[in-house]
Amino acid sequence: MKPVDEYFINQKEPYQSILLYVRSIIINTLPEVEEKYSYKIPFYNIDKKPMVYLNILKGKDYVDVAFVQGVLLENDFPILRNDNNRKQVRSIQLKTIEDLDYQNFIELLKKATHLLGKSNKAWFL
Template structure:
């Protein structure tokens, strides 16, 4: 089992269920992603470049799906949270019911297209 998968399975509820649901959505929609464990959180890579990461904040009660290329994202920008972060923006979920799959998949697809246009740097 990969360290990132082990990390997800060890999370308390509701974080574990949210993370598992997000993992299924991301991996089924983008089968070429590589789930890694970087900076102590699950991190998705595409072609050796960072794509997005999953960050559970137990202290604040949510899970972020965060994007490096947030400055270039245009779809559903009103739903992306920057919260004192200069580069990264995220979609935030407190429960599985909060996950709007259309919004998530649209933002992920746009991030994927930006990768193809060269907006990502190697990490």
């Protein structure tokens, strides 16, 4: 079994269901995405550049769906939050599956892919 699969299997509910749901949307929306296991969490890369990662932050009660270039997306997608005062990353915090607006998330994924494709590197700050 791959480490990324073990990550999902080892999560407690409701986090496991939320993570698997978000994972399926990412993979089904972006067939070119590469799922990697880095820094002990799942990353989703486009052209070898990290675009989004999934995490459960210690002491928090939600799944953090974090966009590496989120600072460039937050004006168009107000659901993105600057949690923990991060310079570049913005994220969606999900306590339940119902917290995710499916259509808006797909638009966000496509826009993030487009932006990342125009960038030389994912981390710019």
